[in-house]
Amino acid sequence: MLWNEAFAQTAQGVAAKPSLLESLFPFVLIFLVFYFLIIRPQGKQKQAHLKLLTELKRGDQVLTSSGILGTIEGLTEKFVTLEVDKNVRIKILKSQVSGLAKEKGNE
Numbered sequence: 467m468l469w470n471e472a473f474a475q476t477a478q479g480v481a482a483k484p485s486l487l488e489s490l491f492p493f494v495l496i497f498l499v500f501y502f503l504i505i506r507p508q509g510k511q512k513q514a515h516l517k518l519l520t521e522l523k524r525g526d527q528v529l530t531s532s533g534i535l536g537t538i539e540g541l542t543e544k545f546v547t548l549e550v551d552k553n554v555r556i557k558i559l560k561s562q563v564s565g566l567a568k569e570k571g572n573e
Contacts, residue, residue, distance in 0.1 A: 519560055522546070527567040530558060535567050 522528070526538045528548070536548030539555055546560050 515564075518565065519563060522560070522563065528563045529565055529567045531562050531564045534558075 522538060522541060524538050528538060529535050534550060536550040538546055539549045540547035544560055545557050546563060547555050547557050549555050
């Protein structure tokens with residue numbers, strides 16, 4: 467009687483091991499979720515920012531990443547000179563320009 471119970475327990479405990487493809491499927495799924503929710507949108511945002519930086523011209527009103535609003539007075543490959551008030555100019559890195567400033571009256 468004990469023998470039958472022990473034999474029944476070992477027969478039920480034996481299960482087939484998943485294949486390599488079945489083992490990797492959850493990891494592939496997680497990578498795809500990360501790609502479409504994090505990596506791809508961040509890449510698109512970076513491309514849009516680079517496009518904005520290449521299209522900057524003198525006279526544009528811009529907002530910096532630190533919150534400074536100014537008008538572009540000078541441009542080089544790496545730096546932007548902003549006029550923040552009459553006769554007050556600051557020089558910042560071009561990469562720190564976060565976007566064009568749109569005022570309600572100028573939209």
